[in-house]
Amino acid sequence: MSFFETHDPAFARYVMFNAPLKRLATGFDWAEGPVWFGDQGCLLFSDIPNNRILRWTEDGITTFRQPSNYSNGHTRDRQGRLVSCEHGARRVTRTEWDGQITVIADSYQGKPLNSPNDVIVARDGAIWFTDPHYGIMTDYEGFKSPQELPCSVYRVDPSGGIEGVITDMACPNGLAFSPDESRLYVADTGRMHESDPQHIRVFDMVNGRPVNGRLFHTIDRGCADGIRVDSDGNVWSSAGDGVHCIAPDGRLLGKILVPEIVSNICFGGRAKHRLFITATTSLYSVVLNRNGVQWP
DSSP states (O other): OOOEEESSGGGGGTBOTTOOOEEEEEOOSSEEEEEEETTTTEEEEEEGGGTEEEEEETTEEEEEESSOSSEEEEEEOTTSOEEEEETTTTEEEEEOTTSOEEEEESEETTEEOOOOOOEEEOTTSOEEEEEOSHHHHSOSTTOOOOOOSOOEEEEEOTTSOEEEEEOOOSSEEEEEEOTTSSEEEEEEOSOSSTTOOOEEEEEEEETTEEEEEEEEEEOSSSOOOSEEEBTTOOEEEEETTEEEEEOTTSOEEEEEEOSSOOOEEEEESTTSOEEEEEETTEEEEEEBSSOBOOOO
């Protein structure tokens, strides 16, 4: 059985059609936020409703952290430390090498953040994260709270200063830089108006800030949530029917069909060409013919 659906002949350059889609583990309530630790040969990911971060290796699944403040998205900084978005505590944190937790951001202009969702780190060390309202709309152990800030994308500079850099999106969610960081892609999983599609926007990066925001691609099944970029600049996006591969010019090249709704993805494995997929109750992987842009 093929798990690949071709929409453009160029898709053949990026996948191996005989590579199986593997279900690595299952039994979660909503798997999210995968991040690869190549130096430890493991993948960390969130099981949000169960308030835990899990650790996958070839030997199986163990618990990395519980409770986790209902963590969602994760990444690594330029020193390889874990950076996490915590719905429950409404903050972005860093896990130091000794296990201590450092708060990177929990408020803006004196008001609490909504529920940080996904996060990336630029080459200059700046931390970028999205802050939609999903977490504070969900009554996990009674922390449902009023929204005090617009749903935005924030940038935290290496000195700790925080800046709202994109404020005109309904629910900014996944985000990723192009390989040369000349572009920023942001998935919007909400609608400013009922007729709006759920889509990915792209911004040009000028002097370290996003400008000229515009429609990049509209997902045809479900919505874009987590997104990643490969070494050729293609955008790989979660969707309702799997993972979509989108060329830098916005063309849909093809799909990896997954039997559950996909929430997020990341590249990993020894050559960074194994795509890990969090999809509702399960963790999947498939080997591709391109490696991902991910540090370290």
